[in-house]
Amino acid sequence: MEFTSSMLPFVSLWLAVLFAFALRIKDRGLSTEWVPSxxxxxxxxxxxxxxxxxxxxxxxxxxxxxxxxxxxxxxxxxxxxxxxxxDWALVLTFVFIFVDFNELAFLLKDAGLQFPREGSELFLVSAVLSQLFSNVPATVLLLAGKPEWLPLSLGVNVGGNGFVIGSLANLIALRIARVSVKDFHRISIPYFSVTLLLSGVLLALF
CATH class of the missing domain: 1.10.287 (Helix Hairpins)
Incomplete structure (x- = not known):
């Protein structure tokens, strides 16, 4: 319940922004013929x-x-x-992500590299890292520092947008829906920028 109540204002904000983006999209001749029965x-x-x-x-x-x-x-x-x-390849990808990035996190920690552990800095770093190598690896990497859960959760959720690599779910969706990476980025990068800014402001007010 704590997780749900804490995330609800931010998820509501993201949905409102998404709805505003959807209103701007005109008919692009999208077809649902590819959807299997x-x-x-x-x-x-x-x-x-x-x-x-x-x-x-x-x-x-x-x-x-x-x-x-x-x-x-x-x-x-x-x-x-x-x-x-x-999809065994996808499952193995997640397994290796958790194993490799967990080990990498401890190696970086032993080397003296410290990531932010709280507040707006953690939110921003987790969102940016998600753009570099996806939000699940970013979460695993940052968890080693025992960070505050809310800024981390918000950052990797927002970070799942933006560049297609932000989330493996994006890659799965593109493969199923047959949407080009260019068309995806035309919407996802502006959406990421807006939600990153508004979420950061809302987090600072909490």
């Missing part, structure tokens, strides 16, 4: 919900290996097509 598989939906709840409970009680075994077995029994079509 969706078929609801009730059994798969059920096992997915059960697995999600079980995984959260198991991981929070310190049993991640058991969570992995439970989920793998559940989908082997009910939804093998999920495992076959799974």
């Amino acid at each position: 969706v078929t609801l598989k009730k059994a798969l939906l059920g096992v997915s919900l059960v697995s999600l709840i079980a995984d959260v409970l198991l991981i929070r009680t310190g049993r991640p290996a058991l969570a992995l075994m439970f989920t793998s077995l559940a989908f082997l029994l009910v939804g093998r097509e999920v495992l076959r079509k799974f």
Whole structure:
């Protein structure tokens, strides 16, 4: 609840800015023909919900290996097509991000390099670092310094916009929606600039 209540003013601000940007976009002849049809598989939906709840409970009680075994077995029994079509490369990318950038964070710390740990400085640094190598690695890198959670969360959320590399979600979306990087940047960079400025002002008022 603390996280939600603290983030709500900023998320509301971002949505308001996004809506203002959307109003400026005229009909560009966008088509939804590329959107695949969706078929609801009730059994798969059920096992997915059960697995999600079980995984959260198991991981929070310190049993991640058991969570992995439970989920793998559940989908082997009910939804093998999920495992076959799974984007394993994307998962491995996240694994290596957490391993590599966590180690890098401690190496930089041992070398005496200190990142900001609070306030507007942390917000700005996390947003800028996200532009350089994505917001998830930026989060992992900055977590080693045990920073304040709110400026860090705000910075990497805002930092997920801007350059396409700001978030892996951008790359996934571009691949699915078939939008050019140029068209993406035409909207995302101005949006990033506006939300960065307004969020920084709002954070300073808190």
